[in-house]
Amino acid sequence: MKFLFVYRGGEVPDNRLDRNVDELWRWLDNLKEDGYEKVRFAGSGRKFISQDSIDDYSGDIFGVSIIEADSLEKAMSLTQNWPELQYGGMIEILEAIGD
Structure with missing residues (x-):
């Protein structure tokens, strides 16, 4: 099965x-x-990219x-020791459709 991990940053001191x-x-390695x-x-x-413009991305992904x-x-279970968790980071997991 294939999954997409989307990494969202936390607040790292x-x-x-x-x-x-x-x-x-x-x-990651x-x-x-x-x-x-x-x-x-x-x-x-x-x-x-939106219908009206193309801008630099400034979000948390x-x-x-x-x-x-x-x-x-x-x-x-692979996400349990992701270093960003301790700083409020999040991983979204999406499962591939039709995989």
Whole structure:
């Protein structure tokens, strides 16, 4: 089964930013090494497109991953040690339709 993880940032204290970024990349790299993460989108070039305009995105989503797991429960269990949780970050999980 395939799932989309949508990563929403929390409020990371300034003195923890560098460490948090390192921990986030390590967490993502572990998902990939363990065979769960298939595709990752993160970083720059984010745009918000509407009928009337194209603007730079300024919301709290900072990335998404396509995850492959045996069940929703397994996908949810992969998020338990996501470093951003301690700062109020959230992960939305959407299941692929017709997968």
